[in-house]
Amino acid sequence: MRLQKKTPQNYGGMSVEEFGKWIIDLGDGKLTTYSLENESDPTWIKVPTEFLIQHGDNPIQDIVKATYSELPTKYKEGRYLRERAILTPKNEDVERINSHILSSIPGKAKTYKSSDTICKASANSEEQDLLYPAEFLNSLKFSGIPNHELDLKVGSPIMLLWNINPSKGMCNGTRLIVKNVNAKLSSNRIT
Template structure:
């Protein structure tokens, strides 16, 4: 835990990131040695909570990364730490051509299953009890089930998930999430319909998706560079003082 003096120093560093004064002549930013993780990042952020079965502390922790491809890899690793044999849910995918001359390939389920745009849940959704997930669609604003709401899996059935809301004014409430059909339009030469649970794993998330949320402990994966100093500032700013 940082001392008061270190907290002030860290706060000054974060403010300087936001002001863009930490950039060098190559527009790069030097990260202080004392906050660099030299061991496995997933283990450093989630290992103790998982090993001690302190599952309620998982939602106060997160790993942030600039790109979805990194987020997906990190989420898979943390899920494996939690349970090496998760339950797999396969989606039902259909497509409608946006052109007069349709391409028969888009009707092939094998092809549609390979498509993984960020606005859709994956074709194969792997889940386990205590997994942290995030809604990717508004289901019921009055019940606190909005796009970006984080949940913890309590139990799983074939067509419904029992979850606990972790964020917002409905935090602590138990809810049931059914499968639903989510549509992806204007991204391909066809419209994709995916029938799946409208969630994604959320041990890790993109820096942009984390805006407005706060955590007690975060790791920042910089295997890919941030797009600008403002994005790095957002990542550091999500940490509770």
């Protein structure tokens, strides 16, 4: 569906239709599979070389450069940001990619921290402080929950992953750009 929206006319020499069919076939398990040495089940596929990013010593840098080649000059342009994305299944890779991208945006980063206390509703609140010190709480990482620290710079793109206030358009998938790192809430939607 995303390929049908304002996309380039080709992907590595393939038309949008051909690329879309290849992606669908990949997802449906219709591509020819191969076995490597000493493997009985064929579970590998051949990815066309035009889809591969040639990399050197820093794969994160190579992926970012291939996807956002003009980031240092176009990071404030909504259209530029809307037309590209890097997807990864692991949060640790997201952190590394985000950190690399943030380092290439000019300006000083500001770090925002989450709350790091336990609700004192229980009668054993003193024991909770011993069991769950702030350092421990700050080190926890969960799927679907932001990490304790979030670094932002003016010009940083943000995508909401939760429905914060749907009546005001602040819902999952809303794209924002940081306009002021010192304000409590200051952002403009990318249109």
